[in-house]
Amino acid sequence: xxxxxxxxxxxxxxxxxxxxxCAALVTAAFLSSHPLVLAVLALAVLGAGLACGVxxxxxxxxxxxxxxxxxxxxxxxxxxxxxxxxxxxxxxGGPLGQLDVTLEALAFGAKEALLLVVVVAVAxxxxxxxxxxxxxxxxxxxxxxxxxxxxxxxxxxxLLALDARRIGEAQRCRPQPPGRLAVMRAIxxxxxxxxxxxxxxxxxxxxxxxxxxxxxxxAASRHxxxxxxxxxxxxxxxxxxxxxxxxxxxxxxxxxxxxFAHAAALxxxxxxPFTQRRGISR
Amino acid sequence: MATLxxxxxxLGAGSRPVRVSLLVTQGFGAQTVLARQAPKVVGADTVMxxxxxxxxxxxxxxxxxxxxxxxxxxxxxxxxxxxxxxxQAGKGAADTKLHSGDHVWWDRHDWAATQTIPAxxxxxxxxxxxxYGGKRLPLLIECTxxxxxxxxxxxxxxxxxxxxxxxxxxxxxxxxxxxxxLVGPYATLTPAPAAVKLAGPVSSSGVYAxxxxxGRKLVLLDQRGRVVxxxxxxxxxxxxxxYAGQPPTWFVxxxxxxxxxxxxxxxxxxxxxxxxxxxxxxxxxxxxxxSGP
Numbered sequence: 001x002x003x004x005x006x007x008x009x010x011x012x013x014x015x016x017x018x019x020x021x022c023a024a025l026v027t028a029a030f031l032s033s034h035p036l037v038l039a040v041l042a043l044a045v046l047g048a049g050l051a052c053g054v055x056x057x058x059x060x061x062x063x064x065x066x067x068x069x070x071x072x073x074x075x076x077x078x079x080x081x082x083x084x085x086x087x088x089x090x091x092x093g094g095p096l097g098q099l100d101v102t103l104e105a106l107a108f109g110a111k112e113a114l115l116l117v118v119v120v121a122v123a124x125x126x127x128x129x130x131x132x133x134x135x136x137x138x139x140x141x142x143x144x145x146x147x148x149x150x151x152x153x154x155x156x157x158x159l160l161a162l163d164a165r166r167i168g169e170a171q172r173c174r175p176q177p178p179g180r181l182a183v184m185r186a187i188x189x190x191x192x193x194x195x196x197x198x199x200x201x202x203x204x205x206x207x208x209x210x211x212x213x214x215x216x217x218x219a220a221s222r223h224x225x226x227x228x229x230x231x232x233x234x235x236x237x238x239x240x241x242x243x244x245x246x247x248x249x250x251x252x253x254x255x256x257x258x259x260f261a262h263a264a265a266l267x268x269x270x271x272x273p274f275t276q277r278r279g280i281s282r
Numbered sequence: 283m284a285t286l287x288x289x290x291x292x293l294g295a296g297s298r299p300v301r302v303s304l305l306v307t308q309g310f311g312a313q314t315v316l317a318r319q320a321p322k323v324v325g326a327d328t329v330m331x332x333x334x335x336x337x338x339x340x341x342x343x344x345x346x347x348x349x350x351x352x353x354x355x356x357x358x359x360x361x362x363x364x365x366x367x368x369x370q371a372g373k374g375a376a377d378t379k380l381h382s383g384d385h386v387w388w389d390r391h392d393w394a395a396t397q398t399i400p401a402x403x404x405x406x407x408x409x410x411x412x413x414y415g416g417k418r419l420p421l422l423i424e425c426t427x428x429x430x431x432x433x434x435x436x437x438x439x440x441x442x443x444x445x446x447x448x449x450x451x452x453x454x455x456x457x458x459x460x461x462x463x464l465v466g467p468y469a470t471l472t473p474a475p476a477a478v479k480l481a482g483p484v485s486s487s488g489v490y491a492x493x494x495x496x497g498r499k500l501v502l503l504d505q506r507g508r509v510v511x512x513x514x515x516x517x518x519x520x521x522x523x524x525y526a527g528q529p530p531t532w533f534v535x536x537x538x539x540x541x542x543x544x545x546x547x548x549x550x551x552x553x554x555x556x557x558x559x560x561x562x563x564x565x566x567x568x569x570x571x572x573s574g575p
Contacts, residue, residue, distance in 0.1 A: 079344055086327075098377045
């Protein structure tokens, strides 16, 4: 999961605004309990990913989160004792007690799984569209050393992944490939050598005595404003106009026009910043 | 498949128990919150599910613990407890299956004096009619004097309920799997291990009264376990408790023969209904815990 530089409104917006947009999507998901709204939010995140040119990354995360979602549905159905519509009676489950699988527990588990799907998709979107260096640059004034440490750490992780890939390819080229342990040993030794180099470089360049950098002013772009407005509207819409849906003791909620309108409004607000592509080069 | 079905497994809601009733009270039965003689039951419900179908309930810990019923929530030293056929269940309501004839009683009360009240008398004629935990047990009346009028009166009460009772002397039966009703002055019942509890603290017996002075004095306690009043000759008590996981033992007893006779007068569904235990002083039935003269 690394940053992918693309020409899109979300990439063009400053990192803090893009992060706020992603946080707003997650907040809207947590504020919504209606499955339709959550499903539409998941689709909206996928749409945002496609509009940013990172659709495949977001789609892959959706697939990856599905097994976890299924596990949530299964565990919730077996562990929760709530719900009045019993579908399957599994008898006495010892320490787990009376195992009755109810429709409500399944539905609530599915809702939680949908929530997880949205959160994972937003995380994938955030990792692909938010430049980590810019985030860390913005944090330099708050805590210089923490920002520096985080920068180095985030730089090291992709580097380690590259190392692993490179060594793995070399390993496959050999007539008798070494085992995983040997590869791990080589990567670890390499990383330790590199960390010493980095420490020496930082020392030589005087990072230890560095001071907090001065504030740099940057005018808000039209994309900053559009994405920020979308983030605020997402949270406001989700908080002020909730689509009611409860799961226990019985499922209460409907897929009526109001729910569809709420879901559509959230999707429109989430995707609105991507209609403005002026000033973005391909 | 048959084994699975017998183990309570299967598709759908399962078979519905009949003759189930639900009572929700607070303050040790002092105030009725909800009473349903024929509550809504769907399939093989648990006690919790039946409650949720018939009352407004909020739960905690994944539905395993009742937080509030009809917007009356627990808190501080007060919480919801439940009894099925007058017996406190050893497991959570979400794990307790309903059986035909079950009288489910939820009560919100102060547990400062004791958190465990193993058995109550307010569901009479349960558990004698339908047992508890889906198992019906034989009824055994143990009297210190089997020919005494009190002993016969208790037997007659069961006969009027079309219940067949075995009559025997105290501790004469070797059969442990029965529902015993001990009848006689308290001083004569003390060879029974369960009776010893009635002279101990409320945390041991679950009865808000205790016998003192070798059974010659009956002390009534309030819901905090404090002494409210005491009575000597002629005081009676109808109560139930459990000893070491055995079936509940009922007592129709008193400080003396007159006290036992007074307790026998209170030994009927009308007097016991909705009370944890009942003391009789000067011919007046006093629900326990005692709220004061």
